[in-house]
Amino acid sequence: MTYKGYELTVGLEVHVELKTETKIFCSCKTEFGADPNTQCCPVCMGMPGTLPVLNKKAVEYAVKAGLALNCNIAHISKFDRKNYFYPDLPKAYQISQFDMPLCENGFIDISYETDKKGVFASKKIRITRIHLEEDAGKLIHTDEGTLIDCNRCGVPLIEIVSEPDIKSSEEAKAYLKALRSVILYTGISDCKMNEGSMRCDVNLSVSRVGDNKLGARTEIKNINSVNFVAKAIDYEFKRQVDTIESGEKIVTETRRFDPDIGKTFAMRSKETAGDYRYFPEPDLPPILLSDDYINSVKAEIPELPAKRIKRYCDDFGLTDYDAGLLTESRIIADEFEETAKLTKYPKIAANLIIGELMKLTEEGESLPVSSEKIASVAQMCGDEQINSSTAKKLLKMIIDGDSRYPEEIVKCDNLQQINDTEQIRILIKQAVENNPKAVNDYLRGKANAKKILVGYVMGKTSGLANPKIVDTEIENFIKTLID
Amino acid sequence: MKKSELLSLNLLEASELLNKKEISSKELTTAYLENIEENDCKIGAYITVTSDLALQTAEKIDTMRVNGENLSPLAGIPFSVKDNICTKGIKTTCASEFLRDFTPVYDAHVIERLKNFGAVMLGKTNMDEFGMGSSNENSAFHITKNPRDFERVAGGSSGGSAASVAGKEALFSLGSDTGGSIRLPSSFCGAVGMKPTYGAVSRYGLVAFASSFDQIGVISRNAADNAAILDVISGWDCRDSTSSKQSLNLSCDITAEKLKIGIVREFFADGIDEDVLNCIQNAIEFYKKCGASIDYVSLPSIKSALWAYYIISSAEASSNLARFDGVRYGRRDENYSSIEELYKNSRTNGFGEEVKRRIMTGTFALSAGYYENYYKKAQRIREKIKSEFEEIFKKCDVIISPVCPTTAFKIGEYRDNPEQMYLSDIYTVPANLAGLPAISVPFGTDRDNLPVGIQLIGRPFGEAVLYKSASFLEKEACGDDI
Numbered sequence: 004m005t006y007k008g009y010e011l012t013v014g015l016e017v018h019v020e021l022k023t024e025t026k027i028f029c030s031c032k033t034e035f036g037a038d039p040n041t042q043c044c045p046v047c048m049g050m051p052g053t054l055p056v057l058n059k060k061a062v063e064y065a066v067k068a069g070l071a072l073n074c075n076i077a078h079i080s081k082f083d084r085k086n087y088f089y090p091d092l093p094k095a096y097q098i099s100q101f102d103m104p105l106c107e108n109g110f111i112d113i114s115y116e117t118d119k120k121g122v123f124a125s126k127k128i129r130i131t132r133i134h135l136e137e138d139a140g141k142l143i144h145t146d147e148g149t150l151i152d153c154n155r156c157g158v159p160l161i162e163i164v165s166e167p168d169i170k171s172s173e174e175a176k177a178y179l180k181a182l183r184s185v186i187l188y189t190g191i192s193d194c195k196m197n198e199g200s201m202r203c204d205v206n207l208s209v210s211r212v213g214d215n216k217l218g219a220r221t222e223i224k225n226i227n228s229v230n231f232v233a234k235a236i237d238y239e240f241k242r243q244v245d246t247i248e249s250g251e252k253i254v255t256e257t258r259r260f261d262p263d264i265g266k267t268f269a270m271r272s273k274e275t276a277g278d279y280r281y282f283p284e285p286d287l288p289p290i291l292l293s294d295d296y297i298n299s300v301k302a303e304i305p306e307l308p309a310k311r312i313k314r315y316c317d318d319f320g321l322t323d324y325d326a327g328l329l330t331e332s333r334i335i336a337d338e339f340e341e342t343a344k345l346t347k348y349p350k351i352a353a354n355l356i357i358g359e360l361m362k363l364t365e366e367g368e369s370l371p372v373s374s375e376k377i378a379s380v381a382q383m384c385g386d387e388q389i390n391s392s393t394a395k396k397l398l399k400m401i402i403d404g405d406s407r408y409p410e411e412i413v414k415c416d417n418l419q420q421i422n423d424t425e426q427i428r429i430l431i432k433q434a435v436e437n438n439p440k441a442v443n444d445y446l447r448g449k450a451n452a453k454k455i456l457v458g459y460v461m462g463k464t465s466g467l468a469n470p471k472i473v474d475t476e477i478e479n480f481i482k483t484l485i486d
Numbered sequence: 487m488k489k490s491e492l493l494s495l496n497l498l499e500a501s502e503l504l505n506k507k508e509i510s511s512k513e514l515t516t517a518y519l520e521n522i523e524e525n526d527c528k529i530g531a532y533i534t535v536t537s538d539l540a541l542q543t544a545e546k547i548d549t550m551r552v553n554g555e556n557l558s559p560l561a562g563i564p565f566s567v568k569d570n571i572c573t574k575g576i577k578t579t580c581a582s583e584f585l586r587d588f589t590p591v592y593d594a595h596v597i598e599r600l601k602n603f604g605a606v607m608l609g610k611t612n613m614d615e616f617g618m619g620s621s622n623e624n625s626a627f628h629i630t631k632n633p634r635d636f637e638r639v640a641g642g643s644s645g646g647s648a649a650s651v652a653g654k655e656a657l658f659s660l661g662s663d664t665g666g667s668i669r670l671p672s673s674f675c676g677a678v679g680m681k682p683t684y685g686a687v688s689r690y691g692l693v694a695f696a697s698s699f700d701q702i703g704v705i706s707r708n709a710a711d712n713a714a715i716l717d718v719i720s721g722w723d724c725r726d727s728t729s730s731k732q733s734l735n736l737s738c739d740i741t742a743e744k745l746k747i748g749i750v751r752e753f754f755a756d757g758i759d760e761d762v763l764n765c766i767q768n769a770i771e772f773y774k775k776c777g778a779s780i781d782y783v784s785l786p787s788i789k790s791a792l793w794a795y796y797i798i799s800s801a802e803a804s805s806n807l808a809r810f811d812g813v814r815y816g817r818r819d820e821n822y823s824s825i826e827e828l829y830k831n832s833r834t835n836g837f838g839e840e841v842k843r844r845i846m847t848g849t850f851a852l853s854a855g856y857y858e859n860y861y862k863k864a865q866r867i868r869e870k871i872k873s874e875f876e877e878i879f880k881k882c883d884v885i886i887s888p889v890c891p892t893t894a895f896k897i898g899e900y901r902d903n904p905e906q907m908y909l910s911d912i913y914t915v916p917a918n919l920a921g922l923p924a925i926s927v928p929f930g931t932d933r934d935n936l937p938v939g940i941q942l943i944g945r946p947f948g949e950a951v952l953y954k955s956a957s958f959l960e961k962e963a964c965g966d967d968i
Contacts (some may be wrong), residue, residue, distance in 0.1 A: 045592055049809045051585070051693040052572040052594060054726050084805050088829055095808030152814070280852035282861060284803055286696035287727050367924070 004171035004240070007248060009209045010238040012217055013175055014167040015232075017182060018160050020200040021064040022139060027159035028055030028098065035198050039143070039152035047139070047157035049093030050416050054286050057082075061159035062105070062290060064191035065135045067302045068161055069106025071189045071307060072182075076424050080105045082135075082284040091140040091152055099136035100164075101281040105290065106133035111185065112309055114327065115177035123323060128178050129166035136160050147447050155199075167206070167217070172233035172240075175235050179203065179229045180331070188333045191369060196227050202230050211241045217255040218243070220335050223267050235260040239267050239469075281284045311376050313338055319349040328357050335361060345378030348385030351394075353375055355384075359398050371402045379402050389413055390420045392466050421468045424476065427460065431473070434459035443474045445481065453477060491516040493654040500657060501559040502682045503724050507551065511544035511562025514657075515606050518564045518810070521731045522608065528542045530630045531561050531640075531650035533590020534577050535609035540564065543606045550604070554556050560718060561604030565754040566645045566656035570617055571702065572691040573597055574785055581625035582615045584810050584817045584836030586630030595701050595726070596660055596719040603718050604806045608656055611646030615838045616807065617664050617695040619643050620910040622671070624840045632675055636938055638894040641671030641910075647705050648675040653773035658706040658715055663693055664699045665795055666889070666914025672705050673889035673939025676928045678956065681914075683946045684921030685730035688723030694806040697728075697920035699918040709956040710928065714951065730786075731946075740883070742776030742958045748882030752788045755914060761932035766888050768938065769929050769940045772962050773886070783878045783885070787870045788916060790865035792908060794871070795915040797864035803841075810836065843904065872920045879945045884955050887913050888916035889926045889939035913941055923949045927956040929963050 004011060026033055027483065029046035046053040083101035108128035108358050131240050134173050138158040143150040163182065166418055169175050183194045183201065194201040208220035223239060226232050238260075243253050256266040285405070305360070306314075308330040315326035329338045339356055356375060360370045384394040386403035397418070405412060415420060434456045444452035460473050487503075492514055494700065503509045517536050526532050548563040567573065570580045572590035575598075579585045593601065600607070614624035622645030623629040626779070632638040632646040633653035640649040644661030648671030661668040663681035672679025680703045682910065687702045694700060706712040713736045722731045749770065754763075774780055775854050812818035812832030817830035820930035852858035878885065890910050900907040923946070926939040940959060944952040 045590075048592065048814065050592075051578070051580075051588070051809070051816070052570075052590065052689075054690055054728075056725060056727050083565040086805050086808060086813060088808065090811075090813050093814060094808060095811055096805050278512060278854045279852075280805070280849065280857075281572075281802060281804070282852055282857075285696075286694075 004173070005212055006229075006241055006244050007242075008212055008288075009244045009247075010169075011207060011209050011236070011243075012167045013169040013236060014206040015175060015178065016167045016204040016206070017163045017179070018069070018164075018202045018204075019163065019186055020195060021061055021159040021161060022190070022192050023058055023060045023064060023159055024064075025058060027058050027061045027135070028157050028472055031157065033158045035200070037154055039150070039154060041154065043153040043156060047093070048094075048153055052301060053097060055292070056285060058159065060344065061135060061302055064159070064189075065105050065133065065161045066191045066292070066297060067191050067304060068092060068186060069109065069133050069165070070297070070301050071185050071304055072109040072111055072133065072163070073108070074106035074130060074133060076106055076292060076351050077103060077104065078292055078294075079289055081289040082287045083281045083285050085279045087279055088246060088310030089139070089154075090149070091142050093140070093153065093156055094185050097137060098284055098287070098326065100134035104132040104134035107131070107291065109133070111178070111181050113177040113181045114323065115173050116324070117173075121324075124166075128168045128174075130368040131164045133161050133163050147306060167208075172236040175205070175236055176229050176233050177199065179232060180317065181308070184331050187367070188305055188307050190333075190371035195366065196229065199227060202227055205232060205235055205239070207236060207239050207243070209240060216338065218247070219255045221253065221256055221258050221267075223258045224261050224270070228262070229263045231260060234262070234265050235267055238265055242267065247260065279301075305333070308336070315353075318354065319343060320354055321350060325353055325357055328361065332367065334367065335364070336372050339368050341374035342378045342381070346385070348381045351385050352381035355381060355398060359395055363402065372398055376401055376409055383409065384412065385471065387422060388419055390467065390470055392470075393418050393420065416443070419465060421464050422472060426471055427468055427476050428474050428480070430460045430463050430468070431476050433463070435480065435484075442481070447486070487513070489520065489617055493521060495657075495873075496707045497560070497563060497657055497714055500563060504551070504562050504660050504922050505557075510549045511606060512541065514562065515540050515544040515564045515608070518608055518654075518695055525653060526655060528631065528636060529633055529640075529649050529653045529655065530628045531580055531611050531646040531653060531655050532566070532609045533581060533612050533625075533627055533646070533717060535595055536576055536607060536655045539576075540606050540608050543604075547604045547606065558603040559714060560600065562606060562609050564657040565599065565600065565607045566608050566611045566647060568613055568644050568659070568661045568695040570613060570695075571596060571660055572664060572693065573607070573610065576610065576695065578610065579627075580616045580757070581613045582837065582841070583626040583629055584832075586626070586817065588816055590691075592691065595723045597691065597948060599719050600660075610807035611644070611659060613646055614643035614667075616693070616803070617643040617662060617667055617700075618840050618844055619704070619896070620666070620670055620799040620907050621897075622646065623897065623901065624838055626838055630728055631897070632894045632936075633896065634676060635721040635934070636638075638936070639674065639675030639897050641669040641678070641890075641894060642677075643671075644672045644705065648672050648677050648679065649706060651675070651677045651705050651707065658704060658711060658721070660702060661705050662695075662700055662702050663914075663918065664695050664701075664799060665918050666706060668703045668913045669889050669914050669924060669939065669941060670910060672839070672926040673928070673937065673941075674894035676937030676939075677705050677707065678709050678928070679926045680705065680712050680716060680923050680949065680952070681917060682716060682720060682921045682949055683730070683735070684918075685728055686720045686923070686947065686949070688729045690723055690725040695804075696802040697806060698802060699799055701918075708960055709925070709953045710946055711731050713949070713953045714926075724736065727941050734946055734947060734949055734954065738954050740951055740954055742773065742955075745776075745778035746781065746881065746883045746884045747773055747778050747956060748781050748783040748878050750785045750788070750878075750887060751782055752785055753887045757891050757909070758888060759932065762888050762890070762892065762938050765930035765932075765938040766886070766940060769959060770886060772959065776958065783882060785871070785874050785878065785916065787874055790867045791871055791916050791919055792865040792912055794867035795911070795919055796847065796908065798868065799846030800844040800850045801861050802848065804852065807837075807841065807845055807862050812836070824879045826933075839873055840904070868919050871916060875916070875920045883944070883951050885943040887941045891939040893932045893934070893936040893938055897932050917943050922946060925952045925956050929959050
C-alpha cells in the first residue's frame with residue numbers, strides 16, 4: 004500500500020482475555036456480563052494487605068497460545084509491576100511481564116485476497132513476544148459521574164506483540180483473522196472483539212518508498228473490531244503522510260480512533276503515562292516451566308488451521324480460499340470433517356456449507372444442519388439424484404423446521420432430478436416455440452438470452468430438470484437451427 | 487490473684503494457671519484492660535482498644551474450658567496487634583491519616599490463626615505510619631512513649647507493640663519487621679522480639695510496606711513465650727505466594743558449648759554507644775565462658791546495606807502505597823475538580839512527611855534513567871550480602887551484634903535529622919536484606935538504666951537455634967527485672 008510515494012509499517016499489540024474460569028490472581032469468576040462489582044474480592048479490588056496467587060490455568064493457556072504461534076517458551080519468566088494511576092486500576096499497578104515474557108520469537112502465516120479478485124497473497128508475520136498480565140476494571144461514564152466496575156479487574160490477559168512486518172490494512176486484517184482463528188482453535192479465549200475479549204493497539208509509522216528508515220510512530224489504542232483496525236490504519240497512514248508533506252513533523256504520541264467519524268485523535272497527555280517504573284513483582288516467585296510441562300501442553304493443541312487448509316486442499320481438492328473459509332472456525336471445520344467422512348462428495352459438501360450455511364451462523368456457533376443431513380444432501384447431489392438448486396432448497400427446508408431426512412423429503416415431495424433427455428428435449432422444443440425473440444437474440448450473440456429458454460424448462464419441471472442436460476440439449480437444438 | 491501478679495505472668499505460667507482453672511481468662515483479660523485504662527494515657531501503646539470484644543472472647547473461652555473442651559495453650563491469653571495487620575471489622579489504620587477510618591473486610595492469616603487458637607485480642611497498637619520510622623514519632627495520631635522512661639521513644643516501627651508488652655498492657659504482641667521494626671523497639675523497651683525467616687509467616691493481611699522485606703513476628707516477655715506463639719502463626723499459607731512450605735521446627739537441643747558464634751568485624755566500627763558495647767561484650771564473654779566458640783567473620787558489603795535497603799524498600803513502598811489514591815477507600819480530600827487533583831490532594835494531605843519522603847525516593851529510584859544506578863545496583867548489593875551471609879553460616883550457627891548503636895533516645899532528638907534516625911537500623915537491616923531470622927533479647931542496661939538488646943541472627947529457618955541461644959542469655963540475665 005503506497006500513498007504519495009510513502010509506504011507504511013505497522014506492528015500490532017493484541018490483547019486477548021483468557022477463558023479461565025477464575026481470575027489470574029484470585030478465585031473470582033471471569034464470566035462476561037455479570038452485574039457490576041459482583042465478581043470481585045479483596046484481592047482483585049487491591050485492598051490493603053492482600054496478595055496475588057497465580058492461577059496455573061492462566062499460565063497453561065498462555066503457553067498454549069505461545070506454542071500455537073510457534074514461540075519459544077521461557078523456562079524461567081517473571082512478573083513485573085507496571086505502575087500508573089488510573090481509577091480502573093485498584094492497586095495503581097498492573098501485574099504484567101516486562102523483560103522476561105513467557106513466550107518469544109514466534110510467527111504466523113497469513114493469506115489474503117489482493118486487489119485482483121481471486122489472487123491471493125501469503126506472508127509470514129513474526130511475533131516478538133507474548134506475555135501474561137491482568138486486565139483492569141471498566142469505567143462507566145454517566146450523567147451523575149463516573150462509576151467503576153471491578154468485575155474485569157484481574158481477568159487474565161495475554162498481550163501478543165508482532166514485529167513491524169505488516170505493510171497494509173489488508174495484511175493487518177488478515178493477521179488479526181489468522182490470530183483469532185488460531186486462538187479459537189486452542190480454546191483459550193473466545194476472542195469476542197465486541198465484548199472486549201480481544202482488543203488491538205496499532206503502532207504505525209511511514210517512510211518514503213524504498214527508504215528503510217522508519218519515521219516517528221504513533222500508537223492507536225484499544226480498537227475493538229477488525230474493520231476499525233483497517234480503517235484506523237488507512238486514516239492514520241494518510242494523516243501521517245499529509246502531515247509530513249505539509250512540512251510538519253510526526254509527534255510520537257498515543258492516539259485513539261473514533262469509529263463514528265473514522266478518524267484518529269491525539270489523546271491528552273494525561274491519559275498516557277510516560278514512565279511505568281517497571282520492577283520485579285516481589286509478591287510472586289518466578290514462573291519455572293520444565294520441558295515435560297511444555298510438552299504436555301503442546302500435546303493438547305489440536306490441529307491448527309494452516310495444517311488443515313493444506314489437508315483440505317490435498318485430500319478434498321478444495322481451493323486455498325474455500326479451505327481458508329472452512330477452517331476459520333474450529334467448530335465449523337470439525338463439522339465439515341464429520342460431513343466429509345459421510346459422503347463421497349466432500350467438495351459438494353464444502354460448497355453447500357460455505358454457500359448456504361456459514362452465512363447463517365454467528366461467531367462460535369455450529370452449523371444449523373447436522374453433518375449427517377448435509378452429507379446426505381451432498382451425496383444425492385453428487386449422484387445426480389437431485390440438482391444443486393434442489394440441494395439448496397432441501398437445506399432451507401431443514402433449517403425452516405422440516406425434521407424429515409433429506410432422502411425422505413426428496414421421495415415424498417418428488418424432488419428427484421429429471422435426467423430423462425427425451426422429456427427435456429420436448430420441453431426445449433416448446434420453449435423455443437414460445438420464445439422466438441430469445442432464440443433470435445441468442446443467435447445474434449446475446450448469450451444471456453439462453454437463460455430464458457433454460458428458465459422455461461426449469462419452470463415446467465418445477466426446477467427439477469438436470470441443468471447439465473438442459474444446457475447441452477439447448478445447445479444441440481440451437482445448432483440444428485443454425486444448420 | 488492480685489492484679490499485679492496476674493500481669494506478671496508469662497505465657498507459659500498464665501497458660502498453666504488457666505488450664506488448672508486457678509485463674510480465668512476473664513480475670514486475666516480484665517487485669518490487662520484495667521492496666522491499659524490506667525496507664526495507656528501515659529504510654530500511648532494503643533490506637534484502638536477492643537475491650538468489649540476482648541471480654542466476650544475471654545468469657546467464651548472460659549465457658550469452653552468449664553465445658554471441658556480441649557484448648558490450646560494460647561486460649562484465653564490477651565495480646566495486642568500492630569495496626570498494620572488487618573482485623574475484620576476492626577479499624578486498621580497503619581497509624582496513617584489516610585486510613586484513619588479504614589475497617590478491613592477480612593482477617594489477616596495470623597489473626598485467623600490466633601483466633602482459632604482462642605487468643606484474646608485487646609486492641610491495635612501504635613506504630614510509625616505504614617511502618618516507616620524507628621521511633622513511633624511518625625504516627626499520625628500520637629507518640630508511643632517508652633514504658634521505662636516516658637521522655638524517651640519506644641522505638642519503631644512496632645513501638646506500640648513493644649511498649650504494650652513492656653508496659654504490661656498485653657502478654658504478647660504481633661509486630662512486623664521490614665528493616666528492624668520488631669527488634670529495635672523490643673531492644674528499646676526491654677522485650678524479646680523475633681523477626682522470623684522471610685516466608686516463615688504468611689504476610690496475607692499485613693498492609694505492605696516493602697513486600698520483599700516485610701515479615702510478621704512476635705514481641706514477648708521471653709524467648710520461650712515467643713517460640714510458642716511463632717509456632718502457631720507460622721506455616722505455609724496458600725494466599726501468600728512467598729510463604730514457605732518448609733515448616734519451622736522450633737525445638738532444638740543445642741548446648742551453649744556447642745554453639746559457634748560469629749562476630750561481624752564491620753559491626754563494631756564506630757558510633758556504638760559505650761554502654762551498648764559493654765553489654766554486647768558481656769554477652770560474648772558469657773558465651774565464651776559457657777564454652778561456645780567465637781569466630782570473627784566479615785561482611786564486606788555491609789557498608790552499602792543501609793543504602794541498598796532504603797532504595798529497594800522505598801521503591802517497593804512507592805508502588806505498594808500507590809493504591810491509596812482516595813478512589814475506593816481511605817481518605818478522599820474534599821477539594822478536587824479532576825481525578826488528578828483527587829489523587830494529589832488526597833495523598834498530599836493523607837500521608838505524613840516520612841511516608842512522602844520514601845515514596846519520592848522510591849519513585850525516583852525506579853524512574854527511567856535512574857533504575858540501573860539505583861534499584862538495580864541495590865539489588866546487586868542485596869545479592870552480595872546474601873551470599874556473604876551464606877559463607878558466614880557455613881562455619882557459624884549465629885551472628886551476635888547489637889540491635890542498635892544506642893539505647894532509646896529522647897523524643898524529638900532526631901526529629902530534624904532523618905539520616906541519623908536511619909542509622910538506628912544499621913544492624914537490623916542486613917537480616918531483612920538476606921531474609922534471615924533475627925532475634926532481639928534484652929541483656930543489661932545502660933547508665934540510665936535503659937535496656938540494651940542483643941541481636942542474634944541465624945540461618946534461614948534457624949529460629950530454634952536463636953531461641954535457644956537467647957534463652958541462655960536470659961538465664962544469665964535473670965537477676966535483671968524482666
